[in-house]
Amino acid sequence: xxxxxxxxxxxxxxxxxxxxxxxxxxxxxxxxxxxxxxxxxxxxxxxxxxxxxxxxxxxxxxxxxxxxxxxxxxxxxxxxxxxxxxxxxxxxxxxxxxxxxxxxxxxxx
Amino acid sequence: xxxxxxxxxxxxxxxxxxxxxxxxxxxxxxxxxxxxxxxxxxxxxxxxxxxxxxxxxxxxxxxxxxxxxxxxxxxxxxxxxxxxxxxxxxxxxxxxxxxxxxxxxxxxxxxxxxxxxxxxxxxxxxxxxxxxxxxxxxxxxxxxxxxxxxxxxxxxxxxxxxxxxxxxxxxxxxxxxxxxxxxxxxxxxxxxxxxxxxxxxxxxxxxxxxxxxxxxxxxxxxxxxxxxxxxxxxxxxxxxxxxxxxxxxxxxxxxxxxxxxxxxxxxxxxxxxxxxxxxxxxxxxxxxxxxxxxxxxxxxxxxxxxxxxx
Numbered sequence: 001x002x003x004x005x006x007x008x009x010x011x012x013x014x015x016x017x018x019x020x021x022x023x024x025x026x027x028x029x030x031x032x033x034x035x036x037x038x039x040x041x042x043x044x045x046x047x048x049x050x051x052x053x054x055x056x057x058x059x060x061x062x063x064x065x066x067x068x069x070x071x072x073x074x075x076x077x078x079x080x081x082x083x084x085x086x087x088x089x090x091x092x093x094x095x096x097x098x099x100x101x102x103x104x105x106x107x108x109x
Numbered sequence: 110x111x112x113x114x115x116x117x118x119x120x121x122x123x124x125x126x127x128x129x130x131x132x133x134x135x136x137x138x139x140x141x142x143x144x145x146x147x148x149x150x151x152x153x154x155x156x157x158x159x160x161x162x163x164x165x166x167x168x169x170x171x172x173x174x175x176x177x178x179x180x181x182x183x184x185x186x187x188x189x190x191x192x193x194x195x196x197x198x199x200x201x202x203x204x205x206x207x208x209x210x211x212x213x214x215x216x217x218x219x220x221x222x223x224x225x226x227x228x229x230x231x232x233x234x235x236x237x238x239x240x241x242x243x244x245x246x247x248x249x250x251x252x253x254x255x256x257x258x259x260x261x262x263x264x265x266x267x268x269x270x271x272x273x274x275x276x277x278x279x280x281x282x283x284x285x286x287x288x289x290x291x292x293x294x295x296x297x298x299x300x301x302x303x304x305x306x307x308x309x310x311x312x313x314x315x316x317x318x319x320x321x322x323x324x325x326x327x328x329x330x331x332x333x334x335x336x337x338x339x340x341x342x343x344x345x346x347x348x349x350x351x352x353x354x355x356x357x358x359x360x361x362x363x364x365x366x367x368x369x370x371x372x373x374x375x376x377x378x379x380x381x382x383x384x385x386x387x388x389x390x391x392x393x394x395x396x397x398x399x400x401x402x403x404x405x406x407x408x409x410x411x412x413x414x415x416x417x418x419x
Contacts (some may be wrong), residue, residue: 025340034248035153035171039146042190063251075343076249077238093152093239097145097192099208 005048007058011067011069019086024108025056026101029079031063036095037078043098047105054109084108111395113139113214117411120193120205121353123150123222124397125387127177128404129219129411134184136412141213142181143205145192148224149174151350151388152397156247156273160398170247173397173409192356198383199361216418217382217411220357220370224350224388224395229261233317233324234346241324241343242317246270249343255279258343259327267347268292268300273303274345282339284309284329300339311337315345352389363393376407382414 008015009027018025028044030037048057062069062077072081072088081091082104089108093098117133119126122144133140142148152158164173181188182261192208196216205213226244228234234242243249246260250273258278260271263285269292271283283300288310300306311332318326318338319329327339352368363371363379371392375382386403388395 001305005401015263032252033251034244035149036146036248038171039149039153042147046190073240073322075241075252076245078244078248079239094244095146097208102175 005052009058009060011065014068021056022057024084026082028059029062029077039095042046082108113216115139115215117217118215120221122148123223125400125404126221128401129408130186131183131310132405134186142188148178154245183230183314206328219386219407221387222353224352227351237319237324243345247344250274250277253278256342259341260345262347263290265292268296273301282307284312286313375410380419
């Protein structure tokens with residue numbers, strides 16, 4: 001069940017939808033060939049519903065969008081980076097549980 | 110018998126938990142499968158499974174789990190996606206405490222929490238995780254196109270993933286602390302024939318060195334007492350596993366020296382009505398097929414126990 005609260009962003013949209021977003025933004029860098037990325041999918045959807053209106057949850061497919069992951073030195077997925085006012089607040093790599101992601105997001109709200 | 114929310118609660122949704130769930134659903138038990146992320150466990154980080162029967166062409170780890178999940182769904186197994194924070198298993202009715210504060214009770218519990226990749230425990234490993242330090246070749250291999258990388262380990266996982274990484278990396282150095290591999294012969298043959306794979310025998314990584322951009326090199330300690338440096342941009346650590354036992358009541362459950370749960374051949378733990386199956390069990394062989402088989406045995410043991418409750 002994919003949530004409509006989660007936006008999908010591309011390299012060209014990253015600036016407008018993440019960097020210039022008024023809300024803190026959690027970006028999930030993923031790819032279709034990555035099992036653990038699929039594993040955390042339902043958790044990301046849940047978080048998007050819970051933080052609706054307070055935090056923007058976004059996903060970026062690293063296969064289709066190599067520039068942004070390169071810029072942030074991403075060499076493992078899933079990597080989740082929390083942005084606030086365009087700056088990196090913190091990041092997590094690996095298929096972590098909901099509690100850890102909650103903790104991450106709460107650093108920006 | 111006191112009332113409980115469920116006759117059976119299965120903790121963990123890898124191959125052991127899913128198989129236990131399949132048997133429970135077909136037995137029409139009031140059963141629940143609890144999983145913290147999505148079903149699958151460690152199989153999700155496995156690129157290719159070539160030793161699971163009935164898949165003559167082999168199968169991708171994710172596809173195998175997809176099929177196992179579809180199978181339990183066909184029999185309407187109740188699943189809940191939540192993290193268990195602790196359990197009380199010593200009473201007749203077992204209580205599970207969830208991260209959202211919710212409590213669930215079960216007459217029986219099957220523990221299938223599995224295992225996770227083991228860490229080397231050297232400087233740089235934690236700091237550079239996700240910046241060149243990886244435990245999942247399937248996930249991170251494509252980031253190392255035409256780069257030189259290292260794989261640490263000599264077992265099946267290490268060698269299979271080293272072979273997988275030849276699709277991306279220009280050179281792979283397998284670092285192993287012994288002078289021979291533990292991996293199964295067919296994998297050894299493939300690895301030795303692969304031109305991109307080099308071996309560094311009798312050697313251990315003593316430090317992972319990196320800068321702002323990530324891993325730059327490894328410090329290697331050789332068995333003969335010498336040290337050297339190896340330039341790589343990535344290191345895949347595949348040296349075995351450790352138990353996912355953080356949530357378990359280790360003061361109640363009998364475990365071995367490494368923290369894996371001790372059971373008998375029927376998957377019974379030292380606690381009545383509590384069973385363990387899959388990688389969390391104390392045992393020698395950790396294969397998907399064993400995990401599935403143990404899940405079935407554990408569920409049948411739980412059914413037998415439920416049938417004999419007053």
